[in-house]
Amino acid sequence: MKVEYINPFLTSLANAFRTMLGCEVTRGNLRLKDGSSGLHEISGIIGLSGKAVGMVVLSLSEEVALKAASTMLMTETTEINDDVIDAVGELANMVAGAAKAELEEYDLSVSLPSVVTGSNHEIRFPSNVTPICIPYETPWGPLTLEVGLVAAPVTVGT
């Protein structure tokens, strides 16, 4: 994965949390994902396609997901319900959507988001793709961003 791909995602995550949620995030060290997870309880996931293809995973601890949903909905939310699922999907959508605008040379479009739950879930990429994994701390708890993006395969007839 090219390093030039990653910066727009870092910027869009920090912007989304600041402007939508009033929450300042502190970025940890980037690392290449080596199989082990570091994912949290609830993960928004969204596909990218165009001249590159990818998948973005925004994994939030339960506390971060609840605080984010409470802020977006302007009402206290204390359990993972449909509103929280939607909020996490929308955050993943915002992060991917803002980043794709910065990567216009790749002509990316975003898929529908979906949201994975399950206390011990893992989300794995194809073994020929090495996603970049970035841990963050926030006043609400930890979150992790994972981005895997590679040049699109050449296809015939599309």
Place this chain on the structure above:
Amino acid sequence: MKVEYINPFLTSLANAFRTMLGCEVTRGNLRLKDGSSGLHEISGIIGLSGKAVGMVVLSLSEEVALKAASTMLMTETTEINDDVIDAVGELANMVAGAAKAELEEYDLSVSLPSVVTGSNHEIRFPSNVTPICIPYETPWGPLTLEVGLVAAPVTVGT
């Protein structure tokens, strides 16, 4: 979700299992996903975007995943390892890729696949999208296909 969207996915799943794996699948009743899961141990997931946006989930029981990977790799595989993860991602990719070719009026492209594991994982769609969920039986065990696809939102500047 429009019903016209779903048939190409049913055809491509049956074709992929027949031609790639020599495995005949038996389709159960289509239903609208109502929150409850019906997912199995390992799920390949792939995004679609274009004039419609979506997500396809191909969820396999562990036994189906192992048999599918063993067939694709032509070597007996007895645990969920990187090869099995790749095989499940590739199957999701084949199902979505063949279906998109049949839905050419929507000008769809597919994202990178990713693969979710975790014994109790769930994959949820945004609450304004009602995916169609199709259970299958195979000689190797059960699998489930879920497809959520909606008209793309109108965006400015993209």
